[in-house]
Amino acid sequence: MSSYPVDEIRRDYRALHDLCYLNTGTVGIMSEPVLKKHLERIASYERSGHFGEQLARSGYEYARNAFAGLINSSPDEVTLTRNASDGVNYVLASLNIPANAGFITTDQEHPAVLLPLSLASRSASGSIGMLSISGSDDEILSALRSLLEDRATHLAIISHVSCETGRRLPIKEICALCRDHGVLTLVDGAQSVGQFTVDVNDIGCDFMTGNGHKWLCGPKGTGFLYINRERVSELNPPYVGDGSIDPRFDRAKFMPGAIVNDWEFRSDAQRFEFGTRNWHLYGGVADAVDQLAGWGWNEIQQHVSRISSVLKAELGDRAAVTVHTPDDWAASCGLVTFSVAGQDGAKLSERLWNEHNIVQRRVQVPSAVRISCAHYTNEADIQKCLTALDTILAS
Numbered sequence: 001m002s003s004y005p006v007d008e009i010r011r012d013y014r015a016l017h018d019l020c021y022l023n024t025g026t027v028g029i030m031s032e033p034v035l036k037k038h039l040e041r042i043a044s045y046e047r048s049g050h051f052g053e054q055l056a057r058s059g060y061e062y063a064r065n066a067f068a069g070l071i072n073s074s075p076d077e078v079t080l081t082r083n084a085s086d087g088v089n090y091v092l093a094s095l096n097i098p099a100n101a102g103f104i105t106t107d108q109e110h111p112a113v114l115l116p117l118s119l120a121s122r123s124a125s126g127s128i129g130m131l132s133i134s135g136s137d138d139e140i141l142s143a144l145r146s147l148l149e150d151r152a153t154h155l156a157i158i159s160h161v162s163c164e165t166g167r168r169l170p171i172k173e174i175c176a177l178c179r180d181h182g183v184l185t186l187v188d189g190a191q192s193v194g195q196f197t198v199d200v201n202d203i204g205c206d207f208m209t210g211n212g213h214k215w216l217c218g219p220k221g222t223g224f225l226y227i228n229r230e231r232v233s234e235l236n237p238p239y240v241g242d243g244s245i246d247p248r249f250d251r252a253k254f255m256p257g258a259i260v261n262d263w264e265f266r267s268d269a270q271r272f273e274f275g276t277r278n279w280h281l282y283g284g285v286a287d288a289v290d291q292l293a294g295w296g297w298n299e300i301q302q303h304v305s306r307i308s309s310v311l312k313a314e315l316g317d318r319a320a321v322t323v324h325t326p327d328d329w330a331a332s333c334g335l336v337t338f339s340v341a342g343q344d345g346a347k348l349s350e351r352l353w354n355e356h357n358i359v360q361r362r363v364q365v366p367s368a369v370r371i372s373c374a375h376y377t378n379e380a381d382i383q384k385c386l387t388a389l390d391t392i393l394a395s
């Protein structure tokens with residue numbers, strides 16, 4: 001038996017008392033101690049306005065440090081965003097893409113990647129190379145090599161973990177290959193940060209985007225963009241405001257009524273941050289990270305690896321079921337995607353919720369259901385899900 005204190009951990013999450021919550025890959029749920037402090041921070045800033053700003057801003061910087069610590073970057077390489085989608089948009093809108101150079105992405109990306117790429121394709125003249133990620137690591141790397149050799153590419157945007165199948169990609173090797181071909185890399189870490197150890201220095205990516213509201217169980221509407229120090233000057237934000245230039249705005253320079261433009265963007269990742277912000281939301285990310293760290297990142301990973309393996313093995317024993325997530329932990333994570341022969345994934349997902357109160361998510365391609373095993377998921381959750389599935393299969 002594992003000594004991981006999952007039952008003790010679950011006591012901190014009120015929703016788990018009566019809900020089978022298996023959708024952390026969409027949004028995590030907040031623990032009661034983190035929620036209490038989060039609400040206090042919101043109340044303090046909203047009630048006391050400028051007087052309370054100091055506290056709100058210290059929570060904001062605390063979150064920057066927390067994100068930086070999680071991905072092993074320096075805080076000045078982290079810009080705080082509202083979500084992972086922001087990060088993709090910031091990079092695409094700010095990079096100077098040379099004529100005829102295009103992009104590479106995969107066939108399992110979230111709309112957070114596909115839509116900004118689609119928008120960029122309206123003005124960029126280069127093409128978008130699609131990498132299939134359904135094969136082995138070697139097959140993926142060899143397909144990537146061909147794409148890199150066949151076309152002029154400026155940027156590859158690749159998920160660390162596919163949100164559809166839960167496939168964890170050989171991201172370090174992918175980034176190395178791109179680097180060897182002079183191609184920049186933006187890693188979508190929305191499904192990896194908080195699930196397992198992520199180290200941007202080891203991965204060697206230029207940019208990474210992520211959020212605080214999934215596996216970190218922090219406040220919704222919090223995220224980050226990591227910008228490798230060497231790349232900051234290559235990003236020219238399309239927006240500017242007080243806070244994003246260096247030195248700070250000086251009214252004397254704009255007098256008498258002149259608009260001057262001889263200023264520079266900040267030399268760090270904060271060149272994207274300006275104006276009054278939801279500073280008071282971010283401290284909750286850092287509190288949530290502290291709580292997870294207190295339970296132990298390694299212990300959490302081992303627990304999630306064990307629980308997701310149990311689920312995959314049980315699903316694999318059912319003849320009608322196909323599991324789309326690899327067995328190997330190094331190529332997977334807490335997301336488990338499965339389909340049932342002859343059943344539409346969206347309908348199955350609806351029935352699991354409507355008839356059995358199991359919170360999960362449908363997958364469109366393949367037509368499937370995705371289960372998220374998180375640090376608070378226990379075997380009873382898995383058994384409840386399997387029993388529900390068996391009931392549906394027998395009906």
Ligand SMILES: Cc1ncc(COP(=O)(O)O)c(C=O)c1O
Binds near residue numbers: 082085112191210223
């Ligand atoms: C891989 C991936 N990228 C991006 C997103 C979008 O995240 P956000 O809502 O923070 O923009 C998601 C959300 O499900 C995701 O799974």
